[in-house]
Every structure is written in C-alpha cells, then in structure tokens.
Amino acid sequence: MGHHCCSKQKVKRGLWSPEEDEKLVNYITTHGHGSWSSVPKLAGLQRCGKSCRLRWINYLRPDLKRGSFSSQEERIIIDVHRILGNRWAQIAKHLPGRTDNEVKNFWNSCIKKKLLAQGLDPNTHNLLPSHKTNDIHNNGCNFSHTNPKPTSLFSVNSLMTDASVDMNTPFSTLLSFPPTDNNFSSPTIPIYELLNPNAVWTNQEQNPSSLMGSASSVSSSLLNPSGYDSVQENCMWSGSFQPMEITKQDEMLQPEEQVLKPQLEMKASEVEIKKADKLSDEQNNMDASFVNSNFDFDFTESTLMPCGMFYNASPMDQFAWDC
DNA sequence: AACTGAGCCAACCGCCGGCTT
DNA sequence: AAAGCCGGCGGTTGGCTCAGT
Numbered sequence: 173m174g175h176h177c178c179s180k181q182k183v184k185r186g187l188w189s190p191e192e193d194e195k196l197v198n199y200i201t202t203h204g205h206g207s208w209s210s211v212p213k214l215a216g217l218q219r220c221g222k223s224c225r226l227r228w229i230n231y232l233r234p235d236l237k238r239g240s241f242s243s244q245e246e247r248i249i250i251d252v253h254r255i256l257g258n259r260w261a262q263i264a265k266h267l268p269g270r271t272d273n274e275v276k277n278f279w280n281s282c283i284k285k286k287l288l289a290q291g292l293d294p295n296t297h298n299l300l301p302s303h304k305t306n307d308i309h310n311n312g313c314n315f316s317h318t319n320p321k322p323t324s325l326f327s328v329n330s331l332m333t334d335a336s337v338d339m340n341t342p343f344s345t346l347l348s349f350p351p352t353d354n355n356f357s358s359p360t361i362p363i364y365e366l367l368n369p370n371a372v373w374t375n376q377e378q379n380p381s382s383l384m385g386s387a388s389s390v391s392s393s394l395l396n397p398s399g400y401d402s403v404q405e406n407c408m409w410s411g412s413f414q415p416m417e418i419t420k421q422d423e424m425l426q427p428e429e430q431v432l433k434p435q436l437e438m439k440a441s442e443v444e445i446k447k448a449d450k451l452s453d454e455q456n457n458m459d460a461s462f463v464n465s466n467f468d469f470d471f472t473e474s475t476l477m478p479c480g481m482f483y484n485a486s487p488m489d490q491f492a493w494d495c
Numbered sequence: 496a497a498c499t500g501a502g503c504c505a506a507c508c509g510c511c512g513g514c515t516t
Numbered sequence: 517a518a519a520g521c522c523g524g525c526g527g528t529t530g531g532c533t534c535a536g537t
Contacts, residue, residue: 185506185507186505186506186507186530186531187505187506187531187532188505188506207522207523208522208523209521209522209523221522221523222507222522222523222524223506223507225523225524226505226506226507227505227506229524230505230506231505231506258526258527259525259526260525260526261524261525261526272524272525272526273504273505273506273526274504276526276527277503277504277505278503278504280503280504281502281503281504282503
C-alpha cells in the first residue's frame with residue numbers, strides 16, 4: 173500500500189542512496205521544491221513526492237543541525253512538551269535546526285526514559301502514582317491531600333482550548349490587575365477571566381474551589397495546584413531530588429490563589445513560548461544558535477519552577493501574592 | 496567469532512485540514 | 517456542495533548498530 177500521491181507510479185522505498193540525495197539536493201537548490209508531487213519526476217527520482225519532502229526536511233536541508241541534543245535543547249523539549257504535548261512540529265520550532273522527527277525520536281528514545289526514571293509520567297509530566305511519596309506531601313503543603321486528584325490526564329490541548337490566552341496580549345497586560353483593587357481575593361475582574369478572556373464560566377465554575385471538582389474541561393494546571401508534581405522533573409537537571417518547599421508566602425495564599433498561581437506560571441510559560449515562537453518566525457533564521465536565540469532560558473526556568481521558587485525578579489512580582 | 500537483544504533513527508503509514516476544481 | 521489533490525503531522529515500523537554474552 174502506498175501513498176495516494178504515488179500509487180500510480182513505480183516508486184522506490186527504503187533508505188536513500190547518495191545518488192538519490194544528490195539528485196534531490198541539486199534539484200531543490202536549483203529550482204526550489206515547488207510542488208512536491210512534481211519533484212520526483214523533475215528531479216529524476218523514482219520516489220513519491222512525500223518521500224522527497226520528508227528526505228529534504230529531515231535530512232538534506234542545509235540548515236539542519238546534526239549531532240546529539242544539548243542539555244539546553246533537552247530542557248526546552250521537556251518544558252515545551254509539558255505545555256504542548258506531543259506536538260512535535262510545534263516543539264521543533266523552538267529548536268532551530270531540529271526537525272519534528274528528530275525531536276520525536278529523541279523524546280521516545282531518551283527523554284521518556286529519563287522522566288520515567290524520575291518517576292514522572294512522560295505524558296502528563298506528573299508524578300506517577302507509585303512515586304507520590306509522603307516525603308513530598310508532608311513537606312508543608314497539605315492542600316494536595318484535600319484536593320481531588322485530576323481525573324483527566326494533563327492535556328495541553330485542553331489547556332490551549334479551555335484556557336487559551338490571546339498571545340497578542342502583551343505579557344505585562346496579561347499580568348495587570350485593575351489598579352483600583354488591591355485585594356487579590358476579590359479582584360474586580362476574576363483573575364481566571366483576566367487570563368482567559370475567551371472562557372465562559374458558569375457561576376459554579378467561578379468559584380475556584382468548585383471548579384477544581386469539574387475536572388474534565390479544566391486544564392490540569394488548575395487541578396495540580398501545588399505544581400510540585402513537576403518538582404522532580406525540574407530537579408533532575410541538578411542531578412538530585414530536592415523535596416518541594418512551600419514558602420511562607422505560599423502558605424499565606426488563599427485557596428483560590430493557590431489554585432491560580434500555577435496556572436499563572438503556565439500562562440507565563442505559554443506566553444514566553446509564543447513570544448519565542450513569534451520571534452523565531454520573524455527572524456526566520458534557522459541557523460540561529462541558542463546563544464543568539466531570543467528564547468529566554470532564565471525566564472522559562474523561573475516561570476516553570478514550582479510555586480514558591482519561581483518568581484525571582486520576574487514580572488510575577490507584580491502580583492501581590494502575600495496581600 | 497558468532498549470536499542476540501536493545502536502542503536508535505530514517506522512513507513509512509494513515510489521517511487531517513486547506514485549497515482547488 | 518462534493519470530490520480530489522496536496523502538504524503537514526503524529527504514530528509506528530523496520531533495519532542498522534553496538535554492547536553484552
């Protein structure tokens with residue numbers, strides 16, 4: 173069974189020979205690919221257009237970065253995957269010179285195992301049930317015991333759909349409260365509405381505590397209010413597990429705030445990723461090194477850190493968490 | 496040296512959405 | 517509106533490599 177695009181012609185399959193590569197490179201560098209379906213014929217190849225496209229994108233493109241992934245790239249993949257899920261093409265956009273196929277293979281062969289070794293579910297980035305130890309839960313954070321466990325897996329799709337945020341909104345705007353109302357617990361505009369202007373909230377959902385019970389349509393960042401399920405993942409970079417620390421600031425938070433804070437973290441990272449995405453597109457420079465890239469690693473790190481650890485000198489300071 | 500199993504990765508498969516006719 | 521084409525994407529597979537026995 174072949175692709176519909178090549179079912180009518182005799183096509184070669186399997187690995188590409190150097191001669192085929194040369195033909196394809198010569199043709200595309202001279203003429204561009206134009207319509208991929210016509211490339212094989214014009215380039216003198218016994219392949220289908222799809223195969224040519226794939227070969228070019230994944231292997232022959234001159235701007236590809238070869239070699240193993242750096243720890244920085246690995247970290248980006250994990251961070252973005254936590255937000256986007258298995259959207260490899262989107263993830264690859266954050267890694268100049270890497271392809272979706274490459275990222276996907278790297279994830280399946282390497283990162284997945286690392287996360288599992290850390291006791292993390294690679295799909296949800298949450299701790300696997302067998303790894304949810306009392307050591308973590310007893311570390312000054314008790315609302316995890318009272319909150320229901322998420323009934324749905326972490327889903328970026330649901331997050332993007334249900335809590336999509338206008339990525340054109342300036343980050344500072346996104347984080348601004350109505351200036352006349354300094355009481356966090358009763359802002360003039362509910363914070364979750366501010367963050368998610370497109371969301372339609374029922375009266376019941378407007379109460380975050382009840383919201384936590386309506387799992388199916390709510391992003392898991394809400395349902396994982398402590399955020400400490402990500403702790404080990406973050407700590408894996410330092411090579412040793414650091415138990416979650418809930419700061420005094422966090423303990424002072426109202427339950428609503430405790431719920432919202434990790435969501436804000438997630439929003440912040442989403443916004444930053446979108447920003448990086450946009451900048452990347454604008455630059456359209458696949459040769460850009462990470463040194464030159466506009467992806468703010470420090471920011472990503474800070475925003476993705478668990479609660480109580482994440483907002484050093486970040487715009488999050490604008491929030492009066494301890495008000 | 497030969498065998499074997501695991502891991503990696505290039506390539507394929509099938510589905511989907513957008514566009515054209 | 518429907519059908520066909522095409523590019524893009526994520527999931528899967530098959531073959532190659534290499535370490536271990």
